[in-house]
Structures are given as C-alpha cells and as structure tokens.
Amino acid sequence: MRTAYRVEDVRAAERALMARVPEGALMQRAAAGLAAACGQLLGKVYGARVALLVGSGDNGGDALYAGARLARRGAGVTAVLLSPERVHGGGVAALRGAGGRVVDGSGDLPGAGGAVLRADLVVDGIVGIGGKGGLRPGAAELARAAEESGALVVAVDLPSGVDADTGEVRGAAVRADATVTFGAYKPGLLVDPAREYAGALRLVDIGLGGELSAYAPAVEAPQYADVARLLPVPGGESDKYRRGVLGVVAGSARYPGAAVLAVAGALRGGAGAVRYVGPAADAVIARFPEALVSAGPVPKAGRVQAWVVGPGLGDGHGDAGERLRDVVAADVPVLIDADGLRLADASAVRKRGAPTLLTPHAGEAAALLGVERAEVEASRLDAVRELAGRYAATVLLKGSTTLVAGADGGVVRVNPTGTAWLATAGSGDVLSGLAGALLAAGLGARDAGAVGAFLHGLAGRLAAEGAPVGAQDVAEALPAAWRDVRRG
Ligand SMILES: NC(=O)C1=CN([C@@H]2O[C@H](COP(=O)(O)OP(=O)(O)OC[C@H]3O[C@@H](n4cnc5c(N)ncnc54)[C@H](OP(=O)(O)O)[C@@H]3O)[C@@H](O)[C@H]2O)[C@@H](O)CC1
Numbered sequence: 001m002r003t004a005y006r007v008e009d010v011r012a013a014e015r016a017l018m019a020r021v022p023e024g025a026l027m028q029r030a031a032a033g034l035a036a037a038c039g040q041l042l043g044k045v046y047g048a049r050v051a052l053l054v055g056s057g058d059n060g061g062d063a064l065y066a067g068a069r070l071a072r073r074g075a076g077v078t079a080v081l082l083s084p085e086r087v088h089g090g091g092v093a094a095l096r097g098a099g100g101r102v103v104d105g106s107g108d109l110p111g112a113g114g115a116v117l118r119a120d121l122v123v124d125g126i127v128g129i130g131g132k133g134g135l136r137p138g139a140a141e142l143a144r145a146a147e148e149s150g151a152l153v154v155a156v157d158l159p160s161g162v163d164a165d166t167g168e169v170r171g172a173a174v175r176a177d178a179t180v181t182f183g184a185y186k187p188g189l190l191v192d193p194a195r196e197y198a199g200a201l202r203l204v205d206i207g208l209g210g211e212l213s214a215y216a217p218a219v220e221a222p223q224y225a226d227v228a229r230l231l232p233v234p235g236g237e238s239d240k241y242r243r244g245v246l247g248v249v250a251g252s253a254r255y256p257g258a259a260v261l262a263v264a265g266a267l268r269g270g271a272g273a274v275r276y277v278g279p280a281a282d283a284v285i286a287r288f289p290e291a292l293v294s295a296g297p298v299p300k301a302g303r304v305q306a307w308v309v310g311p312g313l314g315d316g317h318g319d320a321g322e323r324l325r326d327v328v329a330a331d332v333p334v335l336i337d338a339d340g341l342r343l344a345d346a347s348a349v350r351k352r353g354a355p356t357l358l359t360p361h362a363g364e365a366a367a368l369l370g371v372e373r374a375e376v377e378a379s380r381l382d383a384v385r386e387l388a389g390r391y392a393a394t395v396l397l398k399g400s401t402t403l404v405a406g407a408d409g410g411v412v413r414v415n416p417t418g419t420a421w422l423a424t425a426g427s428g429d430v431l432s433g434l435a436g437a438l439l440a441a442g443l444g445a446r447d448a449g450a451v452g453a454f455l456h457g458l459a460g461r462l463a464a465e466g467a468p469v470g471a472q473d474v475a476e477a478l479p480a481a482w483r484d485v486r487r488g
C-alpha cells in the first residue's frame with residue numbers, strides 16, 4: 001500500500017523523531033533528497049539556472065538548503081524571498097555561502113519575476129504542511145510566472161496552495177511537474193484536485209517510518225501486490241457456486257444495454273455464474289448465453305452470494321421498484337449503483353445487516369448529499385466519508401480519483417489506476433458488475449470496491465492504449481487486467 005498520513009500525525013511523528021536526532025538533521029535530510037531529485041530532473045546541474053520561491057516557514061528552509069547544494073554543484077541559484085524579514089536565516093546563509101543570490105520578492109518585483117522567467121528549474125518552497133488556503137497575491141503572481149516560464153517546477157513537500165489533508169484547492173496554487181515529499185505522502189497528493197497539481201511524486205525517507213507506525217494512515221492506495229493478494233483465483237476445489245454467483249437487477253425496456261454491460265463486467269470479472277432478473281433478459285442472453293435469466297420476482301431467482309442493483313433501472317416504474325426493494329432486503333452483500341441510488345429507501349439501506357456497497361459518481365453523490373456536483377468534486381474525501389457515515393455503508397465514489405470509504409470512518413482507499421478514457425457511457429455499469437462479482441466471491445465491501453476500481457482502471461488503460469474505447473471494450477479487457485495483476 002502507498003499510505004498517506006494526516007498533517008497533525010506527520011507533525012507529531014516529526015516532533016518525536018526530532019527529539020532523538022541533532023537539531024536541523026531532518027531539514028538536512030529533506031534538503032539532500034530534494035537536491036538529488038532536482039539534479040536528476042535537470043540532468044546537468046552545472047550551469048543550470050535555478051530559482052527558489054521561498055516562503056517564511058521551514059518549507060522555504062528546505063528549498064534554501066537544497067539550493068545551496070545545487071549551487072555547490074555549479075548551478076546558478078537565485079532565491080526569491082517572499083517575506084525577507086521572516087525567512088529561514090540558516091538557509092539564506094548556506095545559500096549565500098555556496099555562491100547563491102538572494103532577491104527580495106516583496107520589494108524587487110522585476111528582479112524576482114526575471115529570475116523566475118529565466119530559470120530552467122523553479123523550486124516551490126512557498127508553503128508546505130503549514131499552508132492555509134490558496135496562495136496570497138504575491139505568491140500567486142510568482143506561481144503564475146513559474147507556470148509561464150516553461151521551466152520545470154518542483155514542489156517542496158506539496159504544491160503550495162493545495163490542502164494537504166483534503167486534496168482541496170480553494171484558490172491559487174502552484175502547478176508542479178514533480179513533488180518531492182518528506183517522511184510520508186500527504187492525502188492531498190493522492191486525491192484530486194490537488195493530485196493534479198502535484199505531478200510525479202517522489203518520497204524522501206527522513207527516518208520517520210518508526211514514529212509514524214503509531215498512527216493510522218488517512219488514505220491508502222493499493223499497489224499491484226496488494227490487489228494480487230485479494231484476487232479470488234479459483235482453487236482445485238472450486239466450483240461455480242464457490243466462486244460466487246452474482247444476481248443482477250439492472251436494465252429496463254428503455255435501457256437494456258446497462259443490463260448487458262453489468263453482466264459483462266461480472267462474467268469477465270470472475271463471477272462463477274450470473275443470474276439476471278429483469279426486462280432485458282433477451283438482450284442479456286443474446287450477448288451472454290452463459291447467463292441465467294428470469295423476469296422475476298427476485299425471491300424466485302435462485303440462490304446468489306451477492307446482488308447488484310441499479311444500472312439502467314430507469315424511473316422505477318412497473319416491477320423495478322419491487323425488484324429494488326427485494327434486493328435491498330436480501331441478507332447477502334448488495335451493490336447499489338446509478339438509478340438504484342436515487343430510488344432506494346435510505347433507511348432500508350441503513351438497516352441492512354449484510355455489507356452494502358454504494359457506487360455513485362459525483363453527480364449522484366451530490367444528489368444524495370443535497371449539495372452541488374462541483375462541491376463533491378472539490379472535496380471528494382469529505383464527500384465520500386460523509387456518504388459512508390450517512391448510509392452506514394461502504395461508498396465507492398467514482399471519477400477522476402475513485403475513492404472507497406467504509407462507514408467506520410477508517411482509512412479511505414484511493415485507486416491509482418484510473419484513466420480519463422473510462423469516462424464513457426456505460427463504463428460504470430461494467431464496474432458495478434465487476435465489483436459485484438468480487439462481493440459474490442467473498443471479498444468485503446471495501447476490498448471489492450478497491451480491487452474492482454483497480455482492475456477497471458487497468459482494463460480501461462489496456463483497452464484504450466491512448467485512443468478512445470467503449471464500455472464493452474473495457475469489459476473485454478478485464479481478463480487482461482487480471483493477468484497483468486497476477487504477473488505483478
Ligand atoms: N517539521 C519537520 O520536522 C520537518 C519539516 N520540513 C518542512 O517544513 C515544512 C513545514 O514548515 P512550517 O511548519 O514552518 O510551515 P510552512 O509549510 O513552511 O508554512 C508556514 C508559513 O507559510 C505562511 N503561509 C501559510 N499559508 C500561506 C498561504 N496560503 N500563502 C502564502 N503563505 C502562507 C505562513 O505565514 P503566516 O501565516 O505566519 O504569515 C507561515 O510562515 C514541511 O512542509 C516541510 O517542507 C522538512 O524540513 C522536514 C522536517
């Protein structure tokens with residue numbers, strides 16, 4: 001797992017570690033890692049022009065000491081001080097001692113702007129984990145100049161202006177090509193919109209690991225090995241029932257395709273068998289003769305280990321409402337998606353005994369929360385946690401970063417494989433069938449959501465390879481995604 005920790009926990013761990021190491025040692029470790037990363041990005045340090053944007057805190061200190069290291073290797077380094085009266089004194093002395101220049105970013109604007117515009121590399125040391133809100137006007141202007149300069153921009157610890165704990169970006173912020181972060185990832189580095197600002201991530205070990213083990217991560221991103229461990233690979237004793245039978249209630253006369261896509265996700269995603277219940281049975285059987293289909297009612301469909309309900313249900317007229325109620329009342333794990341989210345009775349969902357997985361996109365999440373869609377997209381972590389609490393369910397929030405939160409308020413999983421090529425009609429239906437198949441195989445709701453999102457993202461990448469894909473292509477690529485994960 002790639003883990004990210006809350007700022008208050010990182011700070012507490014740093015305090016504990018600082019009590020055991022010589023003063024300034026952590027900043028030197030951070031600066032050494034930062035300078036090494038800058039050197040690699042530059043390729044050739046000697047003769048390179050480097051501008052440091054230096055704020056009033058320790059983030060600026062890191063930038064100054066790293067700048068001193070680069071200056072000693074022959075780079076022309078200019079530090080732009082945003083608040084010269086409150087700058088890290090030791091850092092400025094080190095930079096000057098190494099031959100670096102210092103300009104007053106609050107007074108000498110032409111000098112500061114010129115240094116940034118001429119730079120090959122801009123180091124953003126404006127603010128780190130001590131930042132509050134978007135950048136202030138002076139800092140915002142320099143961040144804009146950095147963007148316009150065409151220079152490589154490296155953020156120190158995190159891009160200045162983004163919220164480290166929530167991933168929110170409420171004002172101006174630095175857009176970095178790379179972020180060199182210290183001790184531990186911060187949640188905002190893994191979650192959009194802040195993640196977009198961070199560019200490529202590099203973690204510098206400053207020896208914090210031992211101290212951090214006292215805290216639980218706030219966010220974790222599963223990696224290949226984590227997913228491989230959870231894949232329900234059939235064993236010698238497996239049969240189709242033990243692999244998991246998934247019931248699917250989806251589609252309508254108006255939207256038969258949603259049923260086909262959900263069944264496709266389930267069959268290609270590893271279900272032992274799929275029982276489809278609803279009015280799109282003919283369309284399903286025409287595409288998947290291996291599906292078991294019936295018109296309903298749900299209690300007569302035969303035994304299943306999990307249900308998926310919702311894709312393409314439409315407005316809930318006719319038998320659809322009854323099928324939805326029956327599924328919500330079932331005592332096996334249930335995944336509720338799309339129209340099912342709108343139509344399901346919230347108190348019936350909350351009262352369920354068996355695991356429940358809700359899979360809204362931002363618009364559906366916004367409707368459930370009674371807020372604007374843009375608000376959900378601006379604060380995904382808050383939104384997914386809030387929904388999970390309200391519905392006493394596991395919630396998978398789809399979109400540019402897919403998040404999975406449990407009702408227990410614990411660590412939120414973030415999916416690292418997503419691709420914007422997945423933003424195509426029906427690809428969410430495929431995900432619902434896939435994650436449903438994983439529930440039927442016996443994975444818990446959090447694991448089913450996280451593994452489903454991981455495979456879905458990977459399948460999207462494999463199917464797309466840089467060109468448009470349809471939802472069926474994503475489903476067809478699921479076995480290749482499985483193979484990719486199993487190979488590591
Ligand atoms: N602790 C450790 O062991 C280690 C810590 N390390 C490093 O220290 C960093 C944390 O340093 P920190 O605590 O000094 O805070 P920091 O992020 O520099 O910002 C504080 C200053 O920013 C200002 N400011 C705030 N908001 C702003 C805004 N929106 N726009 C503009 N300015 C804004 C605010 O000013 P004020 O509000 O007081 O006017 C305040 O002076 C951490 O990220 C890592 O890089 C490493 O060396 C490894 C060891």
Ligand SMILES: Nc1ncnc2c1ncn2[C@@H]1O[C@H](COP(=O)(O)OP(=O)(O)O)[C@@H](O)[C@H]1O
Nearest residue numbers: 361398399400419420422423425426427428429
């Ligand atoms: N910008 C994006 N980056 C990555 N994944 C995305 C993006 N936009 C959408 N997706 C993914 O595409 C899928 C779309 O699902 P959904 O919105 O339910 O579509 P539909 O209802 O048409 O099936 C989800 O898995 C979602 O996470």
Ligand SMILES: [K+]
Nearest residue numbers: 127156158160
């Ligand atoms: K920064």
